[in-house]
Amino acid sequence: MTEQMVGVNGVELCVETFGDPADSALLLIPGAGGSMETWEADFCLALAGVGRFVIRYDLRDTGRSVSYPVGAxxxxxxxxxxxxxxxxxxxGGGRAGVAGLSMGxxxxxxxxxxxxxxxxxLALISTSPVFPAELPPLTAQLLEAxxxxxxPDWGDREAVVEHLxxxxxxxxxxxxxxxxxxREAAGRIYDRSPDLRTTGNHNVMKRADGPERDMLALLSAVSVPTIVIHGAADPMFPSEHGAAxxxxIPGAELLVLDGVGHQAPPRPTWSVVVPAIAFATTG
Structure with missing residues:
Protein backbone atom coordinates (compact mmCIF):
# COMPACT_ATOMS: atom_id res chain seq x y z
CA MET A 1 0.00 0.00 0.00
CA THR A 2 2.62 2.50 -1.10
CA GLU A 3 2.02 5.23 -3.66
CA GLN A 4 4.59 5.56 -6.41
CA MET A 5 5.07 7.69 -9.50
CA VAL A 6 5.29 5.61 -12.65
CA GLY A 7 6.21 6.73 -16.15
CA VAL A 8 3.85 5.32 -18.79
CA ASN A 9 2.69 6.55 -22.19
CA GLY A 10 4.95 9.59 -21.90
CA VAL A 11 3.50 10.89 -18.60
CA GLU A 12 3.86 10.36 -14.85
CA LEU A 13 0.97 8.68 -13.06
CA CYS A 14 0.51 8.05 -9.34
CA VAL A 15 -0.14 4.38 -8.61
CA GLU A 16 -0.81 2.28 -5.51
CA THR A 17 -0.84 -1.51 -5.37
CA PHE A 18 -2.34 -4.05 -2.96
CA GLY A 19 -1.53 -7.74 -2.56
CA ASP A 20 1.02 -10.14 -3.95
CA PRO A 21 2.55 -9.24 -7.34
CA ALA A 22 2.64 -12.96 -8.09
CA ASP A 23 -1.18 -13.05 -8.11
CA SER A 24 -3.34 -12.24 -11.15
CA ALA A 25 -3.20 -8.49 -11.76
CA LEU A 26 -6.38 -6.40 -11.64
CA LEU A 27 -6.33 -2.77 -12.81
CA LEU A 28 -9.02 -0.50 -11.32
CA ILE A 29 -9.88 2.48 -13.56
CA PRO A 30 -11.79 5.46 -12.10
CA GLY A 31 -14.50 7.43 -13.84
CA ALA A 32 -14.27 10.97 -15.21
CA GLY A 33 -12.75 13.34 -12.69
CA GLY A 34 -11.88 10.40 -10.47
CA SER A 35 -8.66 9.59 -8.66
CA MET A 36 -7.57 6.36 -7.02
CA GLU A 37 -9.78 7.41 -4.07
CA THR A 38 -12.72 6.18 -6.18
CA TRP A 39 -11.81 2.72 -4.90
CA GLU A 40 -11.79 2.42 -1.11
CA ALA A 41 -8.57 0.92 0.25
CA ASP A 42 -10.62 -1.72 2.09
CA PHE A 43 -12.24 -2.70 -1.21
CA CYS A 44 -8.81 -3.11 -2.77
CA LEU A 45 -7.66 -5.15 0.21
CA ALA A 46 -10.74 -7.36 -0.08
CA LEU A 47 -9.89 -8.09 -3.71
CA ALA A 48 -6.28 -8.74 -2.76
CA GLY A 49 -7.55 -11.11 -0.09
CA VAL A 50 -9.11 -13.37 -2.72
CA GLY A 51 -5.93 -13.60 -4.76
CA ARG A 52 -5.75 -10.46 -6.89
CA PHE A 53 -2.80 -8.10 -7.26
CA VAL A 54 -4.75 -4.84 -7.29
CA ILE A 55 -3.58 -1.66 -9.01
CA ARG A 56 -5.38 1.64 -8.49
CA TYR A 57 -4.20 4.97 -9.88
CA ASP A 58 -4.92 8.65 -10.38
CA LEU A 59 -6.12 9.50 -13.87
CA ARG A 60 -4.43 12.46 -15.54
CA ASP A 61 -5.56 15.72 -13.95
CA THR A 62 -6.49 13.99 -10.69
CA GLY A 63 -4.61 13.37 -7.48
CA ARG A 64 -0.83 13.35 -7.86
CA SER A 65 -0.73 12.33 -11.51
CA VAL A 66 0.31 14.72 -14.28
CA SER A 67 -1.92 17.78 -14.56
CA TYR A 68 -2.63 20.39 -17.22
CA PRO A 69 -3.93 23.97 -17.28
CA VAL A 70 -7.58 24.29 -16.34
CA GLY A 71 -9.71 24.02 -19.46
CA ALA A 72 -6.76 23.04 -21.68
CA GLY A 92 0.51 -6.95 -15.10
CA GLY A 93 3.32 -8.39 -17.14
CA GLY A 94 1.52 -7.36 -20.31
CA ARG A 95 -1.92 -8.73 -19.46
CA ALA A 96 -4.36 -8.09 -16.62
CA GLY A 97 -7.95 -8.09 -15.53
CA VAL A 98 -9.54 -4.68 -16.01
CA ALA A 99 -12.31 -3.18 -13.86
CA GLY A 100 -13.61 0.24 -14.85
CA LEU A 101 -16.23 2.57 -13.41
CA SER A 102 -18.29 4.85 -15.67
CA MET A 103 -15.76 6.45 -18.05
CA GLY A 104 -13.31 3.91 -16.70
CA LEU A 122 -13.45 -7.30 -17.78
CA ALA A 123 -15.56 -5.94 -14.94
CA LEU A 124 -17.60 -3.01 -16.26
CA ILE A 125 -19.26 -1.00 -13.51
CA SER A 126 -21.91 1.74 -13.81
CA THR A 127 -20.93 2.28 -17.42
CA SER A 128 -22.45 2.63 -20.86
CA PRO A 129 -21.59 1.69 -24.43
CA VAL A 130 -19.37 4.33 -26.00
CA PHE A 131 -21.54 6.39 -28.33
CA PRO A 132 -24.75 4.50 -27.47
CA ALA A 133 -27.53 4.68 -30.04
CA GLU A 134 -30.80 4.88 -28.14
CA LEU A 135 -30.61 4.48 -24.38
CA PRO A 136 -32.36 6.42 -21.60
CA PRO A 137 -30.77 9.78 -20.70
CA LEU A 138 -29.75 10.79 -17.21
CA THR A 139 -32.70 11.36 -14.92
CA ALA A 140 -34.52 14.66 -14.50
CA GLN A 141 -33.67 14.58 -10.79
CA LEU A 142 -29.95 14.41 -11.55
CA LEU A 143 -30.23 17.24 -14.07
CA GLU A 144 -32.00 19.33 -11.45
CA ALA A 145 -29.31 18.50 -8.90
CA PRO A 152 -17.02 26.35 -3.98
CA ASP A 153 -14.06 28.50 -3.05
CA TRP A 154 -11.44 26.03 -4.28
CA GLY A 155 -8.95 27.31 -1.73
CA ASP A 156 -11.28 26.57 1.19
CA ARG A 157 -10.76 22.94 2.23
CA GLU A 158 -13.97 22.71 4.24
CA ALA A 159 -16.06 24.18 1.42
CA VAL A 160 -14.52 21.88 -1.17
CA VAL A 161 -15.01 18.80 0.99
CA GLU A 162 -18.67 19.76 1.43
CA HIS A 163 -18.96 20.23 -2.34
CA LEU A 164 -17.48 16.78 -3.01
CA ARG A 183 -16.24 12.87 3.77
CA GLU A 184 -12.93 11.27 4.75
CA ALA A 185 -12.26 10.38 1.12
CA ALA A 186 -13.14 13.93 0.06
CA GLY A 187 -10.58 15.27 2.52
CA ARG A 188 -7.90 13.00 1.09
CA ILE A 189 -8.86 14.04 -2.45
CA TYR A 190 -8.42 17.69 -1.51
CA ASP A 191 -5.11 17.09 0.23
CA ARG A 192 -3.71 15.05 -2.68
CA SER A 193 -4.74 17.46 -5.44
CA PRO A 194 -2.71 20.54 -6.40
CA ASP A 195 -5.77 22.06 -8.11
CA LEU A 196 -9.07 20.20 -8.09
CA ARG A 197 -10.40 22.37 -10.91
CA THR A 198 -8.29 20.35 -13.36
CA THR A 199 -10.59 17.35 -12.93
CA GLY A 200 -13.01 19.24 -15.17
CA ASN A 201 -10.56 18.76 -18.03
CA HIS A 202 -12.05 15.31 -18.54
CA ASN A 203 -15.24 17.02 -19.66
CA VAL A 204 -13.54 19.10 -22.35
CA MET A 205 -10.87 16.70 -23.64
CA LYS A 206 -11.03 15.29 -27.14
CA ARG A 207 -13.26 12.22 -26.95
CA ALA A 208 -11.83 10.16 -29.80
CA ASP A 209 -10.01 10.32 -33.10
CA GLY A 210 -11.96 9.80 -36.29
CA PRO A 211 -15.67 9.06 -36.67
CA GLU A 212 -17.85 7.68 -33.90
CA ARG A 213 -17.65 3.92 -33.60
CA ASP A 214 -20.48 1.46 -33.09
CA MET A 215 -19.13 0.09 -29.84
CA LEU A 216 -22.04 -2.29 -29.31
CA ALA A 217 -21.15 -4.01 -32.58
CA LEU A 218 -17.44 -4.03 -31.76
CA LEU A 219 -18.07 -5.54 -28.33
CA SER A 220 -19.47 -8.64 -30.02
CA ALA A 221 -15.85 -9.65 -30.72
CA VAL A 222 -14.82 -9.53 -27.04
CA SER A 223 -14.08 -13.05 -25.87
CA VAL A 224 -12.68 -12.63 -22.35
CA PRO A 225 -14.71 -13.37 -19.20
CA THR A 226 -16.85 -10.32 -18.49
CA ILE A 227 -19.12 -9.19 -15.70
CA VAL A 228 -21.24 -6.04 -15.99
CA ILE A 229 -22.18 -4.55 -12.62
CA HIS A 230 -24.84 -1.86 -12.59
CA GLY A 231 -26.89 -0.07 -9.98
CA ALA A 232 -30.64 -0.40 -10.35
CA ALA A 233 -30.94 3.24 -9.19
CA ASP A 234 -28.20 4.72 -11.41
CA PRO A 235 -29.37 8.28 -12.26
CA MET A 236 -26.69 8.94 -14.89
CA PHE A 237 -26.78 5.69 -16.83
CA PRO A 238 -30.12 4.00 -16.11
CA SER A 239 -29.84 0.24 -15.87
CA GLU A 240 -30.64 -0.23 -19.57
CA HIS A 241 -27.10 0.96 -20.31
CA GLY A 242 -25.52 -1.87 -18.36
CA ALA A 243 -27.95 -4.36 -19.87
CA ALA A 244 -26.96 -3.20 -23.37
CA ILE A 249 -20.51 -9.10 -25.11
CA PRO A 250 -20.84 -12.85 -25.69
CA GLY A 251 -21.19 -14.73 -22.42
CA ALA A 252 -21.13 -11.62 -20.25
CA GLU A 253 -22.86 -11.82 -16.88
CA LEU A 254 -25.05 -8.95 -15.69
CA LEU A 255 -25.17 -8.22 -11.96
CA VAL A 256 -27.76 -5.59 -11.01
CA LEU A 257 -27.37 -4.09 -7.54
CA ASP A 258 -30.61 -2.99 -5.90
CA GLY A 259 -30.48 0.43 -4.24
CA VAL A 260 -27.17 1.35 -5.87
CA GLY A 261 -26.67 4.49 -7.96
CA HIS A 262 -23.83 5.79 -10.13
CA GLN A 263 -20.94 4.89 -7.88
CA ALA A 264 -18.30 2.36 -7.03
CA PRO A 265 -19.92 -0.63 -5.33
CA PRO A 266 -20.75 0.42 -1.75
CA ARG A 267 -19.64 -1.65 1.21
CA PRO A 268 -22.99 -3.45 1.73
CA THR A 269 -22.54 -5.05 -1.72
CA TRP A 270 -18.95 -6.21 -1.31
CA SER A 271 -19.88 -9.71 -0.19
CA VAL A 272 -21.41 -10.19 -3.64
CA VAL A 273 -19.29 -7.89 -5.76
CA VAL A 274 -15.81 -8.91 -4.60
CA PRO A 275 -16.19 -12.63 -5.40
CA ALA A 276 -18.01 -11.73 -8.63
CA ILE A 277 -15.14 -9.55 -9.83
CA ALA A 278 -12.56 -12.05 -8.59
CA PHE A 279 -14.29 -14.87 -10.48
CA ALA A 280 -14.62 -12.82 -13.66
CA THR A 281 -11.04 -11.63 -13.49
CA THR A 282 -9.34 -14.96 -12.98
CA GLY A 283 -7.73 -14.36 -16.37
Missing part, protein backbone atom coordinates in the same frame (compact mmCIF):
# COMPACT_ATOMS: atom_id res chain seq x y z
CA UNK A 73 -6.01 19.32 -21.37
CA UNK A 74 -3.10 18.25 -23.52
CA UNK A 75 -4.61 14.85 -24.16
CA UNK A 76 -7.74 13.03 -25.25
CA UNK A 77 -9.73 9.97 -24.30
CA UNK A 78 -7.50 7.65 -26.32
CA UNK A 79 -4.50 8.86 -24.31
CA UNK A 80 -6.28 7.71 -21.16
CA UNK A 81 -6.76 4.33 -22.82
CA UNK A 82 -3.03 4.30 -23.58
CA UNK A 83 -2.24 5.11 -19.94
CA UNK A 84 -4.22 2.09 -18.76
CA UNK A 85 -2.53 -0.14 -21.33
CA UNK A 86 0.84 1.13 -20.12
CA UNK A 87 0.02 0.29 -16.51
CA UNK A 88 -0.97 -3.23 -17.56
CA UNK A 89 2.41 -3.60 -19.20
CA UNK A 90 4.27 -2.35 -16.12
CA UNK A 91 2.31 -4.10 -13.37
CA UNK A 105 -15.66 1.27 -18.06
CA UNK A 106 -15.51 2.98 -21.45
CA UNK A 107 -11.72 2.84 -21.24
CA UNK A 108 -12.04 -0.88 -20.45
CA UNK A 109 -14.25 -1.37 -23.50
CA UNK A 110 -11.72 0.33 -25.76
CA UNK A 111 -8.93 -1.75 -24.26
CA UNK A 112 -10.84 -4.98 -24.92
CA UNK A 113 -11.55 -3.97 -28.53
CA UNK A 114 -8.28 -2.27 -29.53
CA UNK A 115 -5.79 -3.95 -27.18
CA UNK A 116 -7.36 -7.37 -26.68
CA UNK A 117 -4.02 -9.02 -25.95
CA UNK A 118 -3.65 -6.83 -22.83
CA UNK A 119 -7.01 -7.70 -21.29
CA UNK A 120 -7.49 -10.98 -19.46
CA UNK A 121 -11.01 -10.17 -18.30
CA UNK A 146 -26.59 19.53 -11.34
CA UNK A 147 -28.37 22.83 -11.89
CA UNK A 148 -28.38 23.51 -8.17
CA UNK A 149 -24.63 22.84 -7.75
CA UNK A 150 -22.35 25.87 -7.52
CA UNK A 151 -18.57 25.99 -7.42
CA UNK A 165 -19.76 15.14 -0.46
CA UNK A 166 -22.79 16.76 -2.06
CA UNK A 167 -21.62 15.67 -5.50
CA UNK A 168 -21.31 12.08 -4.30
CA UNK A 169 -24.72 12.18 -2.61
CA UNK A 170 -26.64 13.14 -5.77
CA UNK A 171 -25.20 10.11 -7.61
CA UNK A 172 -25.58 7.64 -4.76
CA UNK A 173 -28.52 5.26 -4.62
CA UNK A 174 -30.76 4.75 -1.59
CA UNK A 175 -28.55 1.94 -0.25
CA UNK A 176 -26.95 3.52 2.80
CA UNK A 177 -25.05 6.69 1.92
CA UNK A 178 -22.06 6.53 4.28
CA UNK A 179 -21.31 10.21 4.76
CA UNK A 180 -18.39 9.57 7.12
CA UNK A 181 -16.53 7.43 4.58
CA UNK A 182 -17.33 9.84 1.75
CA UNK A 245 -23.28 -3.70 -22.64
CA UNK A 246 -23.87 -7.15 -21.18
CA UNK A 247 -26.01 -8.18 -24.12
CA UNK A 248 -23.37 -7.04 -26.61
Missing amino acids: PGYGFLDLVGDAVGLVEVF GAIGQYMAVDHAEKVAS YGAMTD VRGARIHWGPLGFDEGVV VAEA
Whole structure:
Protein backbone atom coordinates (compact mmCIF):
# COMPACT_ATOMS: atom_id res chain seq x y z
CA MET A 1 0.00 0.00 0.00
CA THR A 2 2.62 2.50 -1.10
CA GLU A 3 2.02 5.23 -3.66
CA GLN A 4 4.59 5.56 -6.41
CA MET A 5 5.07 7.69 -9.50
CA VAL A 6 5.29 5.61 -12.65
CA GLY A 7 6.21 6.73 -16.15
CA VAL A 8 3.85 5.32 -18.79
CA ASN A 9 2.69 6.55 -22.19
CA GLY A 10 4.95 9.59 -21.90
CA VAL A 11 3.50 10.89 -18.60
CA GLU A 12 3.86 10.36 -14.85
CA LEU A 13 0.97 8.68 -13.06
CA CYS A 14 0.51 8.05 -9.34
CA VAL A 15 -0.14 4.38 -8.61
CA GLU A 16 -0.81 2.28 -5.51
CA THR A 17 -0.84 -1.51 -5.37
CA PHE A 18 -2.34 -4.05 -2.96
CA GLY A 19 -1.53 -7.74 -2.56
CA ASP A 20 1.02 -10.14 -3.95
CA PRO A 21 2.55 -9.24 -7.34
CA ALA A 22 2.64 -12.96 -8.09
CA ASP A 23 -1.18 -13.05 -8.11
CA SER A 24 -3.34 -12.24 -11.15
CA ALA A 25 -3.20 -8.49 -11.76
CA LEU A 26 -6.38 -6.40 -11.64
CA LEU A 27 -6.33 -2.77 -12.81
CA LEU A 28 -9.02 -0.50 -11.32
CA ILE A 29 -9.88 2.48 -13.56
CA PRO A 30 -11.79 5.46 -12.10
CA GLY A 31 -14.50 7.43 -13.84
CA ALA A 32 -14.27 10.97 -15.21
CA GLY A 33 -12.75 13.34 -12.69
CA GLY A 34 -11.88 10.40 -10.47
CA SER A 35 -8.66 9.59 -8.66
CA MET A 36 -7.57 6.36 -7.02
CA GLU A 37 -9.78 7.41 -4.07
CA THR A 38 -12.72 6.18 -6.18
CA TRP A 39 -11.81 2.72 -4.90
CA GLU A 40 -11.79 2.42 -1.11
CA ALA A 41 -8.57 0.92 0.25
CA ASP A 42 -10.62 -1.72 2.09
CA PHE A 43 -12.24 -2.70 -1.21
CA CYS A 44 -8.81 -3.11 -2.77
CA LEU A 45 -7.66 -5.15 0.21
CA ALA A 46 -10.74 -7.36 -0.08
CA LEU A 47 -9.89 -8.09 -3.71
CA ALA A 48 -6.28 -8.74 -2.76
CA GLY A 49 -7.55 -11.11 -0.09
CA VAL A 50 -9.11 -13.37 -2.72
CA GLY A 51 -5.93 -13.60 -4.76
CA ARG A 52 -5.75 -10.46 -6.89
CA PHE A 53 -2.80 -8.10 -7.26
CA VAL A 54 -4.75 -4.84 -7.29
CA ILE A 55 -3.58 -1.66 -9.01
CA ARG A 56 -5.38 1.64 -8.49
CA TYR A 57 -4.20 4.97 -9.88
CA ASP A 58 -4.92 8.65 -10.38
CA LEU A 59 -6.12 9.50 -13.87
CA ARG A 60 -4.43 12.46 -15.54
CA ASP A 61 -5.56 15.72 -13.95
CA THR A 62 -6.49 13.99 -10.69
CA GLY A 63 -4.61 13.37 -7.48
CA ARG A 64 -0.83 13.35 -7.86
CA SER A 65 -0.73 12.33 -11.51
CA VAL A 66 0.31 14.72 -14.28
CA SER A 67 -1.92 17.78 -14.56
CA TYR A 68 -2.63 20.39 -17.22
CA PRO A 69 -3.93 23.97 -17.28
CA VAL A 70 -7.58 24.29 -16.34
CA GLY A 71 -9.71 24.02 -19.46
CA ALA A 72 -6.76 23.04 -21.68
CA PRO A 73 -6.01 19.32 -21.37
CA GLY A 74 -3.10 18.25 -23.52
CA TYR A 75 -4.61 14.85 -24.16
CA GLY A 76 -7.74 13.03 -25.25
CA PHE A 77 -9.73 9.97 -24.30
CA LEU A 78 -7.50 7.65 -26.32
CA ASP A 79 -4.50 8.86 -24.31
CA LEU A 80 -6.28 7.71 -21.16
CA VAL A 81 -6.76 4.33 -22.82
CA GLY A 82 -3.03 4.30 -23.58
CA ASP A 83 -2.24 5.11 -19.94
CA ALA A 84 -4.22 2.09 -18.76
CA VAL A 85 -2.53 -0.14 -21.33
CA GLY A 86 0.84 1.13 -20.12
CA LEU A 87 0.02 0.29 -16.51
CA VAL A 88 -0.97 -3.23 -17.56
CA GLU A 89 2.41 -3.60 -19.20
CA VAL A 90 4.27 -2.35 -16.12
CA PHE A 91 2.31 -4.10 -13.37
CA GLY A 92 0.51 -6.95 -15.10
CA GLY A 93 3.32 -8.39 -17.14
CA GLY A 94 1.52 -7.36 -20.31
CA ARG A 95 -1.92 -8.73 -19.46
CA ALA A 96 -4.36 -8.09 -16.62
CA GLY A 97 -7.95 -8.09 -15.53
CA VAL A 98 -9.54 -4.68 -16.01
CA ALA A 99 -12.31 -3.18 -13.86
CA GLY A 100 -13.61 0.24 -14.85
CA LEU A 101 -16.23 2.57 -13.41
CA SER A 102 -18.29 4.85 -15.67
CA MET A 103 -15.76 6.45 -18.05
CA GLY A 104 -13.31 3.91 -16.70
CA GLY A 105 -15.66 1.27 -18.06
CA ALA A 106 -15.51 2.98 -21.45
CA ILE A 107 -11.72 2.84 -21.24
CA GLY A 108 -12.04 -0.88 -20.45
CA GLN A 109 -14.25 -1.37 -23.50
CA TYR A 110 -11.72 0.33 -25.76
CA MET A 111 -8.93 -1.75 -24.26
CA ALA A 112 -10.84 -4.98 -24.92
CA VAL A 113 -11.55 -3.97 -28.53
CA ASP A 114 -8.28 -2.27 -29.53
CA HIS A 115 -5.79 -3.95 -27.18
CA ALA A 116 -7.36 -7.37 -26.68
CA GLU A 117 -4.02 -9.02 -25.95
CA LYS A 118 -3.65 -6.83 -22.83
CA VAL A 119 -7.01 -7.70 -21.29
CA ALA A 120 -7.49 -10.98 -19.46
CA SER A 121 -11.01 -10.17 -18.30
CA LEU A 122 -13.45 -7.30 -17.78
CA ALA A 123 -15.56 -5.94 -14.94
CA LEU A 124 -17.60 -3.01 -16.26
CA ILE A 125 -19.26 -1.00 -13.51
CA SER A 126 -21.91 1.74 -13.81
CA THR A 127 -20.93 2.28 -17.42
CA SER A 128 -22.45 2.63 -20.86
CA PRO A 129 -21.59 1.69 -24.43
CA VAL A 130 -19.37 4.33 -26.00
CA PHE A 131 -21.54 6.39 -28.33
CA PRO A 132 -24.75 4.50 -27.47
CA ALA A 133 -27.53 4.68 -30.04
CA GLU A 134 -30.80 4.88 -28.14
CA LEU A 135 -30.61 4.48 -24.38
CA PRO A 136 -32.36 6.42 -21.60
CA PRO A 137 -30.77 9.78 -20.70
CA LEU A 138 -29.75 10.79 -17.21
CA THR A 139 -32.70 11.36 -14.92
CA ALA A 140 -34.52 14.66 -14.50
CA GLN A 141 -33.67 14.58 -10.79
CA LEU A 142 -29.95 14.41 -11.55
CA LEU A 143 -30.23 17.24 -14.07
CA GLU A 144 -32.00 19.33 -11.45
CA ALA A 145 -29.31 18.50 -8.90
CA TYR A 146 -26.59 19.53 -11.34
CA GLY A 147 -28.37 22.83 -11.89
CA ALA A 148 -28.38 23.51 -8.17
CA MET A 149 -24.63 22.84 -7.75
CA THR A 150 -22.35 25.87 -7.52
CA ASP A 151 -18.57 25.99 -7.42
CA PRO A 152 -17.02 26.35 -3.98
CA ASP A 153 -14.06 28.50 -3.05
CA TRP A 154 -11.44 26.03 -4.28
CA GLY A 155 -8.95 27.31 -1.73
CA ASP A 156 -11.28 26.57 1.19
CA ARG A 157 -10.76 22.94 2.23
CA GLU A 158 -13.97 22.71 4.24
CA ALA A 159 -16.06 24.18 1.42
CA VAL A 160 -14.52 21.88 -1.17
CA VAL A 161 -15.01 18.80 0.99
CA GLU A 162 -18.67 19.76 1.43
CA HIS A 163 -18.96 20.23 -2.34
CA LEU A 164 -17.48 16.78 -3.01
CA VAL A 165 -19.76 15.14 -0.46
CA ARG A 166 -22.79 16.76 -2.06
CA GLY A 167 -21.62 15.67 -5.50
CA ALA A 168 -21.31 12.08 -4.30
CA ARG A 169 -24.72 12.18 -2.61
CA ILE A 170 -26.64 13.14 -5.77
CA HIS A 171 -25.20 10.11 -7.61
CA TRP A 172 -25.58 7.64 -4.76
CA GLY A 173 -28.52 5.26 -4.62
CA PRO A 174 -30.76 4.75 -1.59
CA LEU A 175 -28.55 1.94 -0.25
CA GLY A 176 -26.95 3.52 2.80
CA PHE A 177 -25.05 6.69 1.92
CA ASP A 178 -22.06 6.53 4.28
CA GLU A 179 -21.31 10.21 4.76
CA GLY A 180 -18.39 9.57 7.12
CA VAL A 181 -16.53 7.43 4.58
CA VAL A 182 -17.33 9.84 1.75
CA ARG A 183 -16.24 12.87 3.77
CA GLU A 184 -12.93 11.27 4.75
CA ALA A 185 -12.26 10.38 1.12
CA ALA A 186 -13.14 13.93 0.06
CA GLY A 187 -10.58 15.27 2.52
CA ARG A 188 -7.90 13.00 1.09
CA ILE A 189 -8.86 14.04 -2.45
CA TYR A 190 -8.42 17.69 -1.51
CA ASP A 191 -5.11 17.09 0.23
CA ARG A 192 -3.71 15.05 -2.68
CA SER A 193 -4.74 17.46 -5.44
CA PRO A 194 -2.71 20.54 -6.40
CA ASP A 195 -5.77 22.06 -8.11
CA LEU A 196 -9.07 20.20 -8.09
CA ARG A 197 -10.40 22.37 -10.91
CA THR A 198 -8.29 20.35 -13.36
CA THR A 199 -10.59 17.35 -12.93
CA GLY A 200 -13.01 19.24 -15.17
CA ASN A 201 -10.56 18.76 -18.03
CA HIS A 202 -12.05 15.31 -18.54
CA ASN A 203 -15.24 17.02 -19.66
CA VAL A 204 -13.54 19.10 -22.35
CA MET A 205 -10.87 16.70 -23.64
CA LYS A 206 -11.03 15.29 -27.14
CA ARG A 207 -13.26 12.22 -26.95
CA ALA A 208 -11.83 10.16 -29.80
CA ASP A 209 -10.01 10.32 -33.10
CA GLY A 210 -11.96 9.80 -36.29
CA PRO A 211 -15.67 9.06 -36.67
CA GLU A 212 -17.85 7.68 -33.90
CA ARG A 213 -17.65 3.92 -33.60
CA ASP A 214 -20.48 1.46 -33.09
CA MET A 215 -19.13 0.09 -29.84
CA LEU A 216 -22.04 -2.29 -29.31
CA ALA A 217 -21.15 -4.01 -32.58
CA LEU A 218 -17.44 -4.03 -31.76
CA LEU A 219 -18.07 -5.54 -28.33
CA SER A 220 -19.47 -8.64 -30.02
CA ALA A 221 -15.85 -9.65 -30.72
CA VAL A 222 -14.82 -9.53 -27.04
CA SER A 223 -14.08 -13.05 -25.87
CA VAL A 224 -12.68 -12.63 -22.35
CA PRO A 225 -14.71 -13.37 -19.20
CA THR A 226 -16.85 -10.32 -18.49
CA ILE A 227 -19.12 -9.19 -15.70
CA VAL A 228 -21.24 -6.04 -15.99
CA ILE A 229 -22.18 -4.55 -12.62
CA HIS A 230 -24.84 -1.86 -12.59
CA GLY A 231 -26.89 -0.07 -9.98
CA ALA A 232 -30.64 -0.40 -10.35
CA ALA A 233 -30.94 3.24 -9.19
CA ASP A 234 -28.20 4.72 -11.41
CA PRO A 235 -29.37 8.28 -12.26
CA MET A 236 -26.69 8.94 -14.89
CA PHE A 237 -26.78 5.69 -16.83
CA PRO A 238 -30.12 4.00 -16.11
CA SER A 239 -29.84 0.24 -15.87
CA GLU A 240 -30.64 -0.23 -19.57
CA HIS A 241 -27.10 0.96 -20.31
CA GLY A 242 -25.52 -1.87 -18.36
CA ALA A 243 -27.95 -4.36 -19.87
CA ALA A 244 -26.96 -3.20 -23.37
CA VAL A 245 -23.28 -3.70 -22.64
CA ALA A 246 -23.87 -7.15 -21.18
CA GLU A 247 -26.01 -8.18 -24.12
CA ALA A 248 -23.37 -7.04 -26.61
CA ILE A 249 -20.51 -9.10 -25.11
CA PRO A 250 -20.84 -12.85 -25.69
CA GLY A 251 -21.19 -14.73 -22.42
CA ALA A 252 -21.13 -11.62 -20.25
CA GLU A 253 -22.86 -11.82 -16.88
CA LEU A 254 -25.05 -8.95 -15.69
CA LEU A 255 -25.17 -8.22 -11.96
CA VAL A 256 -27.76 -5.59 -11.01
CA LEU A 257 -27.37 -4.09 -7.54
CA ASP A 258 -30.61 -2.99 -5.90
CA GLY A 259 -30.48 0.43 -4.24
CA VAL A 260 -27.17 1.35 -5.87
CA GLY A 261 -26.67 4.49 -7.96
CA HIS A 262 -23.83 5.79 -10.13
CA GLN A 263 -20.94 4.89 -7.88
CA ALA A 264 -18.30 2.36 -7.03
CA PRO A 265 -19.92 -0.63 -5.33
CA PRO A 266 -20.75 0.42 -1.75
CA ARG A 267 -19.64 -1.65 1.21
CA PRO A 268 -22.99 -3.45 1.73
CA THR A 269 -22.54 -5.05 -1.72
CA TRP A 270 -18.95 -6.21 -1.31
CA SER A 271 -19.88 -9.71 -0.19
CA VAL A 272 -21.41 -10.19 -3.64
CA VAL A 273 -19.29 -7.89 -5.76
CA VAL A 274 -15.81 -8.91 -4.60
CA PRO A 275 -16.19 -12.63 -5.40
CA ALA A 276 -18.01 -11.73 -8.63
CA ILE A 277 -15.14 -9.55 -9.83
CA ALA A 278 -12.56 -12.05 -8.59
CA PHE A 279 -14.29 -14.87 -10.48
CA ALA A 280 -14.62 -12.82 -13.66
CA THR A 281 -11.04 -11.63 -13.49
CA THR A 282 -9.34 -14.96 -12.98
CA GLY A 283 -7.73 -14.36 -16.37
